[in-house]
Amino acid sequence: MRKSSTKYSLHQLRKPQIISLIEDNNRQQYQALYSNCANVRVVQDDHSFRIESNIHQRYFNRVFYYKSHQADGVKKIQEIIQQYHNLNVPFIWFVGPWNDDDHLVAILKREGLQLSRQETGMAIDLEAHAPEFNLRRDVTIRQAQTNQELKDWLIPIVESFQYTSEISQFLAKTFQEKKILSNPSWKFYIGYLDEKPVAASRLFLQDGVAGIHHVGTLPAYRGRGLGRAMTINTLLEAVKMGYQMGVLRASSMGINIYKKIGFQPFSTYCFYTSP
Secondary structure, three states, rough: OOHHHHHHHHHHHHHHHHHHHHHHHHHHOOOOHOOOOEEEEEEEEOOOEEEOOOOOOOOOOOEEEEEEHHHHHHHHHHHHHHHHHOOOOOOOOEEEOOOOOOOOOOOHHHHOOOOEEEEEEEEEEEEHHHHHHOOOOOOEEEEEHHHHHHHHHHHHHHHHHHHHHHHHHHHHHHHHHHHHHOOEEEHHHHEOOOOOEEEEEEEEEEEOOOEEEEEEHHHHHOOOOHHHHHHHHHHHHHHOOOEEEEEEEOOOOHHHHHHHHHHEEHHHHHHOOOO
16 A cells, blocks of 8 residues: 555656556545444455445445456456346446456446446546646535534535435434544535535545545536536645645536646546446
C-alpha cells in the first residue's frame, strides 16, 4: 500500500498510475464502509473484491473488482456468478480497466447480465485549477460535525441516488457504528439553501489523493449549479489539507460539469446488472 503521507501530483504521474490511484481510492472506501458490517460479507482474494448478502438488492451484492489468473479465469467467473445465484439475489458486476480477461463480458452477457450504465474515471490537478475556483455566496456549505448534520447529508443523497429506505438505514447505522465522523479519511459536506439541506458531497482521503464521492442534489434543485458548487468546495477543502490531486468516477449526468471544473478523463467503468 502507498504511504498516505505522500501527496500525489497529477503532472508527475503517467496514465497507468493515475488510473490505479482512481481505482484504489474507490475500492478502499468500499472496503472501509462494508468491512465488519452485519448482514453483508466482504469477500477478498487474489481474484476479486466483492460483497455478498441475503438482502434482495443489488446495492448489497456487488463485484467491485475482478482480475483473472488466466489458467482458471472462466471457472472463477462462473463460481462467483453461481454464488450470487445460490443466494438468490440480484447483483452488479463492475468491469473496469483492470480487467484483462476477454471471456468476462461474454460470460456476463451469456448469464443474462446487461450493461446498465457507464462511469468515467477522472482526475484533476489541484495545483493548476484551485486558484481558479470561486465559491458561491448564496449556498451555505458546512462540513458535517454531528450525527444530526450527518442525517442532513443523507437527505439529498438518498433522493439523488434513489436509495431505498433499507439502504438509507444501512448507511445511517453504519456511519454511527463506525464513528465515521471521527475518521480523518472521511469528510461529509452539506449544501443548504435557506437552512434546507439540498445538496451534498463527500471526501475520501487515502494514499495521497482526495477522492470525491456522493455528489448529489435534490431533484427539485437541479440545474442551479449546486453540484458544481459542492464539488469545488470539496476540492478546496482537500487543498487546505495539502492534497494536490483529486479523483472521482463521473456518471453521464456529471461528466461535463467535472470537465468544466478541470477534471480529465482517464478510464471507463461499465456496470453489468443481473436480471
